[in-house]
Amino acid sequence: MNAVRLLEYGGQLVFNDVPTPTIARDEILVKIKSTAVNHLDLVEASGTLRQILAIDLPWIPGHEFSGVVEQIGSDVAGWAPGAAVFGTSEKGAYAEYLAAKPAAIARKPANLSFEEAASVPVAAQTAWEGLFTHGHLEKGQTILIHGGAGAVGAYAVQLASHAGATVIATASRGDEAYLNSIGASRVIDYREAQFEKALREKVDVVFDLIGGDTQKRSFLVLKKGGHLVAATQPVSPEETARHGVSGAMMRLAPSADMLGRIARLLEEGTIRPDVATVYALQDAAEAWKDIAGNLPGVHGMSPSGPDGPRPARRRAHGKIVLRVA
Numbered sequence: 339m340n341a342v343r344l345l346e347y348g349g350q351l352v353f354n355d356v357p358t359p360t361i362a363r364d365e366i367l368v369k370i371k372s373t374a375v376n377h378l379d380l381v382e383a384s385g386t387l388r389q390i391l392a393i394d395l396p397w398i399p400g401h402e403f404s405g406v407v408e409q410i411g412s413d414v415a416g417w418a419p420g421a422a423v424f425g426t427s428e429k430g431a432y433a434e435y436l437a438a439k440p441a442a443i444a445r446k447p448a449n450l451s452f453e454e455a456a457s458v459p460v461a462a463q464t465a466w467e468g469l470f471t472h473g474h475l476e477k478g479q480t481i482l483i484h485g486g487a488g489a490v491g492a493y494a495v496q497l498a499s500h501a502g503a504t505v506i507a508t509a510s511r512g513d514e515a516y517l518n519s520i521g522a523s524r525v526i527d528y529r530e531a532q533f534e535k536a537l538r539e540k541v542d543v544v545f546d547l548i549g550g551d552t553q554k555r556s557f558l559v560l561k562k563g564g565h566l567v568a569a570t571q572p573v574s575p576e577e578t579a580r581h582g583v584s585g586a587m588m589r590l591a592p593s594a595d596m597l598g599r600i601a602r603l604l605e606e607g608t609i610r611p612d613v614a615t616v617y618a619l620q621d622a623a624e625a626w627k628d629i630a631g632n633l634p635g636v637h638g639m640s641p642s643g644p645d646g647p648r649p650a651r652r653r654a655h656g657k658i659v660l661r662v663a
């Protein structure tokens with residue numbers, strides 16, 4: 339099969355022929371239609387965090403996909419060849435075939451294209467877990483979402499709004515109308531205003547998709563007993579104790595059940611996906627260049643630092659998708 343691979347840390351992506359994976363008894367062979375690019379792919383490939391994000395070289399990147407079930411392992415129940423699916427995988431999805439675990443896939447929403455479906459699993463499940471598993475968000479509460487116009491943030495805004503919360507988001511000024519259209523009641527321009535000064539009332543939950551100084555200042559806007567959920571860097575236990583809040587850095591733990599619930603919300607039109615750009619699989623290196631300048635505090639690795647000066651948005655909302663077949 340054709341696949342994109344990284345041969346050495348920090349090296350170029352190469353597109354060539356590799357053996358098609360064989361499946362274990364508890365796996366499903368998926369013929370991939372589309373996959374999506376995540377910041378994590380680039381961080382893993384750089385090798386900068388290899389102590390905690392180790393990869394086996396040569397390595398096929400890609401943590402999410404959409405496709406069609408091709409073959410079923412003998413221990414797998416509930417799936418049949420031909421089913422359209424989407425999901426996450428520990429194994430690389432920048433390829434024509436993938437051996438996937440049933441515990442991390444769900445039926446593709448019928449109203450979504452394969453390109454749209456591939457853009458959903460990581461961002462939407464990160465948002466879901468951030469809000470509900472770690473943030474314990476409830477109807478009637480107020481949440482502040484940092485980076486609300488990004489891929490994860492847009493799902494967080496939609497899911498929080500659907501759950502009956504009041505949603506405040508930080509973003510660039512140009513994203514205000516977009517964020518209002520998906521459920522934010524207030525948008526604070528992070529380039530122009532300090533959110534802790536702009537906010538009159540404290541919030542129940544902060545979902546921090548930025549880190550750095552943004553995270554530090556977030557303690558000032560949380561109610562006592564509130565929750566700070568971070569997606570990019572650990573939360574200081576000293577600061578959480580000092581402010582009487584809980585704080586945790588989340589790491590996505592995908593599940594078929596959660597993805598299935600997200601699929602239903604997508605199918606009924608309650609939430610929607612956004613695809614910024616579609617590249618062909620063999621142009622993955624171009625897609626990486628597209629995202630590389632837009633890494634807001636990926637575990638503190640942004641070239642300009644998490645809150646440093648950044649160029650204005652260069653691309654449309656949503657994920658960068660790679661079309662495989």
Ligand SMILES: NC(=O)c1ccc[n+]([C@@H]2O[C@H](COP(=O)([O-])OP(=O)(O)OC[C@H]3O[C@@H](n4cnc5c(N)ncnc54)[C@H](OP(=O)(O)O)[C@@H]3O)[C@@H](O)[C@H]2O)c1
Pocket residue numbers: 377378460461464484485486487488489490491508509510528547548552568569570588589590632633634635636637644645648649650651652656
């Ligand atoms: N822990 C986990 O399990 C997990 C899972 C998925 C993702 N993540 C991480 O979550 C982060 C967000 O991912 P993503 O895919 O949503 O990124 P993304 O699509 O690139 O979005 C980032 C957004 O943040 C905005 N932004 C940048 N600096 C900001 C600031 N200081 N204040 C407010 N907004 C700011 C950007 O706006 P402009 O472009 O207008 O500046 C952009 O809209 C990444 O660091 C990613 O690695 C973690």
